[in-house]
Amino acid sequence: MKSAFLYLIFLSSLLASAQSDIDLLLKEYNNRTVPYISVEQLYKKKGEYLILDTRKKEEYDVSHIPGAIWVSEKVNDSVYAFAKAKKDQPIVVYCSVGIRSEDFGENLKKKGFTNIKNLYGSIFAWKDAGYDVVNQNKKITDSVHTFSKVWAPYLKTGIKVYN
Numbered sequence: 001m002k003s004a005f006l007y008l009i010f011l012s013s014l015l016a017s018a019q020s021d022i023d024l025l026l027k028e029y030n031n032r033t034v035p036y037i038s039v040e041q042l043y044k045k046k047g048e049y050l051i052l053d054t055r056k057k058e059e060y061d062v063s064h065i066p067g068a069i070w071v072s073e074k075v076n077d078s079v080y081a082f083a084k085a086k087k088d089q090p091i092v093v094y095c096s097v098g099i100r101s102e103d104f105g106e107n108l109k110k111k112g113f114t115n116i117k118n119l120y121g122s123i124f125a126w127k128d129a130g131y132d133v134v135n136q137n138k139k140i141t142d143s144v145h146t147f148s149k150v151w152a153p154y155l156k157t158g159i160k161v162y163n
Contacts, residue, residue: 021154022121026098034093034105037117039126042092049092054104059145062161063133065094065126073100075107087112094119096147097154124155
């Protein structure tokens with residue numbers, strides 16, 4: 001019983017450390033021009049959002065949030081196929097930690113979309129919070145593409161994959 005309690009304390013401190021690392025990273029690189037949504041908020045209301053994965057295709061194929069649509073890193077006409085009728089459709093964008101997705105969200109705003117949120121901590125925070133990710137075959141996986149070895153330490157759980 002005591003070891004289980006100590007394990008929970010250790011796990012909590014590990015997750016808190018991961019969050020503070022991502023906090024610092026996002027403060028350094030993001031301008032908060034696209035409002036954030038937490039992984040918990042998205043999980044509770046997942047069906048209300050169009051979820052767009054703004055990473056490279058090979059990252060998406062390794063794992064992505066269930067139901068997410070891959071749209072690449074650049075805003076192009078493929079995005080309009082998913083949201084062309086409603087510029088106010090609720091959209092969540094994500095990448096590895098939330099930097100590329102902010103850029104994508106900014107570009108969507110320039111195209112007239114008005115209801116965009118950036119997933120805070122993106123897929124790393126999603127996985128670290130214990131939520132499932134799926135691979136290109138829609139099978140649950142523990143693997144997460146971390147973009148590069150440099151970004152890998154920001155993911156605290158799962159199997160780190162990078163080129």
